[in-house]
Amino acid sequence: MHVPLYQAKADFFRMLGHPVRIRVLELLQHGPVPVRDLLADIAIEPSSLSQQLAVLRRSGIVVSIREGSTVRYALAGGDVADLLRAARRILTELLAGQNQLLTQLQQADTEELTPPLLAEPGSHVPPSQVLPTP
Structure with missing residues (x-):
């Protein structure tokens, strides 16, 4: 089934539309980051971060890199x-x-809060700010 480009773009921006996902992407701008550092910087539950990372990984925006027992995430491009x-x-x-x-x-x-001026003979006060003289 063919998806129109505008629909694909809308889906893409919808996928980005979560504050945690945006924060993760910001943190990954400077290179791969271990999950423990993402947790420390974002201060959310590990399960919540895991869910958001899974969304980003499924979309192809980020990749995971396993180095021994450490998992690091990086931008795909x-x-x-x-x-x-x-x-x-x-x-x-x-x-x-x-x-x-x-x-x-x-x-x-x-x-608007400045009180109007009393007009003196021969003065050049804008009419909108003049009270008639008594």
Whole structure:
């Protein structure tokens, strides 16, 4: 059965859509990491980490490497690290835009809270901030 590319992409992003999986991928960006180190860095139950690693392994994004009694995990390719860097750039831009909007809203709130000025003859106060003189 043929799966449309957009469906395959959606399935891929859905597979990435778990915080523990993202954290594992971030930790693996710099090379293979033993499971014990992943457990120490992520601080979750071993069974939960095992489940998330199994999802990543089945998807082909990570590979496991057995060295004696130690199992290490590594990214299957460099493209995943590129994807994580791209996500970081996108989030940075989105948050910068939100910060800009927050600043504008705060400035608007400050302007709304500033009491209008009493107009003095010959003054050049914007009409929206002038109270009529008694």
